[in-house]
Amino acid sequence: MTSVIGALRLDDGLKTRAAIEKRTIGESPDGYAIVSALVLGGTILGFFLWVPNPMLGALVGGFSGVVLQYPAYRWAWGRAWRKALQARYYDYAFPIAAELTQEALIYEIGDERRVTKWRAVTDLFWNNGYWILIAQCRSYLIPQAAFADPSNERAFISEALSYMSEEARARSAGAVAFVARKDT
Amino acid sequence: MTSIRGTIRIGEAQATCAATAKRQRGASGLYFAMMFALWIGGGVIGGVTGWAIHGNLTVAVCLGAAAGLLSHRPLAKRLAIALFRQRLTGAGTPLDMPAAMTITPEALIYTVSDVEKRGAWRAVSEIFYAKGYWIFMVQSEPWFAPDHFFASEADKRAFLREALSHVNEEARARSGDARLFAERT
Numbered sequence: 341m342t343s344v345i346g347a348l349r350l351d352d353g354l355k356t357r358a359a360i361e362k363r364t365i366g367e368s369p370d371g372y373a374i375v376s377a378l379v380l381g382g383t384i385l386g387f388f389l390w391v392p393n394p395m396l397g398a399l400v401g402g403f404s405g406v407v408l409q410y411p412a413y414r415w416a417w418g419r420a421w422r423k424a425l426q427a428r429y430y431d432y433a434f435p436i437a438a439e440l441t442q443e444a445l446i447y448e449i450g451d452e453r454r455v456t457k458w459r460a461v462t463d464l465f466w467n468n469g470y471w472i473l474i475a476q477c478r479s480y481l482i483p484q485a486a487f488a489d490p491s492n493e494r495a496f497i498s499e500a501l502s503y504m505s506e507e508a509r510a511r512s513a514g515a516v517a518f519v520a521r522k523d524t
Numbered sequence: 525m526t527s528i529r530g531t532i533r534i535g536e537a538q539a540t541c542a543a544t545a546k547r548q549r550g551a552s553g554l555y556f557a558m559m560f561a562l563w564i565g566g567g568v569i570g571g572v573t574g575w576a577i578h579g580n581l582t583v584a585v586c587l588g589a590a591a592g593l594l595s596h597r598p599l600a601k602r603l604a605i606a607l608f609r610q611r612l613t614g615a616g617t618p619l620d621m622p623a624a625m626t627i628t629p630e631a632l633i634y635t636v637s638d639v640e641k642r643g644a645w646r647a648v649s650e651i652f653y654a655k656g657y658w659i660f661m662v663q664s665e666p667w668f669a670p671d672h673f674f675a676s677e678a679d680k681r682a683f684l685r686e687a688l689s690h691v692n693e694e695a696r697a698r699s700g701d702a703r704l705f706a707e708r709t
Contacts, residue, residue, distance in 0.1 A: 342686050343626035346673035348636055349619050359654030360666045375593060379563075383586070395582075402589065406563055410556065425664055428649040428698075433533045434663070440526045449532065451647035452663050460638035462615040467543035476617055476639050477608075478665070479544045486530030499526050507616060 374413050379405035438482050440499050445473065447480045454480070458503040464512040471497065471515075494519055550607045558603070559596045566592020625660075625669045627686050632660060634667040641667070645690040650698035653705070658684065681706050 382405030383398045390397020434450035445456045456475045463474040466484075471493075473480040487493035498519040501509055509516060545552070570588015571581050578584070613619060621637035632648055634641045643662035650661045658669040658680075674680040684706040688696055696703065 341626060341628050342683060343624055343633075344669055344673040344679075344683060345622075345624040346670060347620055348623040348668060348670065349621075356654040356657055356659060356666070356668075359652070360659060360661075371597060372594070375596075376590075379590075379593060402563070406559060406593075410552070428661075428664075428694075433531045435529070436532050437529045450663050451644035452665075453642045455640040455642075457638035460617070462617060465543065472544060474544065476621070476636060477612060478639075481532060482528065483530050483532060486528045492528075496526055496528060505616070511615070 371413055374416065375405075375409045378409045378412060381405060382408075436482070436486070438480070438486075440496070440503065442503065445475070445480070445500070445503075447473075454478075456480075459505060461500075461504050462508050462511060464497070464500055464504065464508070464515045466514055466518065473500070494521075550604075550611075555600050555603070558600060559593065562592035562596050562599070563589050564592070566590070566595070623668075623673075625667065625673070627683070627690065629690070632662065632667070632687070632690075634660075634662075643667075646692055648687075648691045649695050651684065651687060651691070651695070651702040652699060653701050658702070660687070681708065 379402050382401035382403070384401070386397035386399065386401020386404075387394045388397075390400065435448075436450075437446075437448040439446040439448075444458065445454075445461060447454045447456065460475040461473055463472070465472055469484050471482040471484065473482075484493065487496065497515050501512065501515055501519060504512070567585045567589035570591070571585040573588070574584020575581050609619065618637070623634075623636045626633040626635075631642045631644050634643070641662070643660075647663045648660055649664075652659055652661075656671050658671075660667040660669065669683070671680070674683065684702050688699065688702060688706055691699070
């Protein structure tokens with residue numbers, strides 16, 4: 341067994357983000373290129389197509405480009421990310437398991453196992469079919485489909501909330517409300 | 525003890541990223557508003573300046589708006605980092621945390637304060653160096669071993685050599701920098 345010990349700043353990852361993204365999503369879509377192409381393209385199109393008032397056309401076209409750049413970038417980023425992950429991993433789907441003990445949340449995803457003390461869990465919330473726990477800036481996803489039925493789901497969320505700190509529970513109002521709701 | 529099991533496909537939960545990011549660095553609406561403000565503000569400032577100097581609006585408005593848009597990314601990055609730090613400390617998460625990385629024959633173990641992560645070696649897809657950190661990618665998540673964790677260059681080299689001996693052939697092929705460094709005498 342070999343080990344190294346030290347201290348990390350939680351935001352250390354921010355310094356190295358560009359290098360990490362290059363590795364995780366490979367040819368990262370260039371945000372500047374997408375913004376420039378859409379805004380410039382919108383402005384030019386608006387200028388030439390809006391015959392009664394080219395300046396107003398350019399403004400509307402440019403505005404449309406600003407609005408469209410965000411979903412366009414997200415789409416391009418997601419596509420590149422999925423492609424890079426598939427190229428690196430042997431499996432497209434990861435088995436997950438979440439276990440609640442009095443001391444910690446034990447989360448297994450693929451070949452990785454995370455043991456997280458409850459005081460590190462700061463949020464528990466539902467979004468788009470997933471229960472999400474956040475601990476030390478990482479998210480732990482539990483698909484709703486993993487629960488046998490709503491009462492099973494409610495019991496699990498209720499138990500998780502009971503281990504979390506008062507502040508974390510206050511941040512997880514949606515989960516608290518879900519647990520308090522009666523089965524219909 | 526309560527537990528559940530299931531399966532997650534790569535990328536299937538992308539729709540939840542916005543909700544998680546909102547809790548970590550604020551809603552995307554804020555960044556959108558910032559982009560609009562810079563775009564319009566840049567255009568107005570450019571227009572006024574251009575009109576005052578040359579009496580020509582069009583080119584100056586376009587240049588000002590473009591400058592405003594291009595300044596969005598660095599400014600948004602600063603804002604995101606500031607909000608991220610603020611939210612973490614506000615949620616009671618300290619910014620400085622004790623950390624350790626341990627190599628065993630079966631797995632790489634990474635402990636940061638209250639979280640212990642254990643990745644089987646086949647989950648380590650590459651090891652590379654960036655800005656003072658050796659980074660181990662484990663199922664697309666970066667695990668950090670900063671230069672200052674090591675007592676000497678020889679220690680660092682030995683640690684990387686051992687880690688490289690456990691990762692698979694593909695991961696070793698992706699970790700060219702680490703291989704070169706570890707083999708240097």
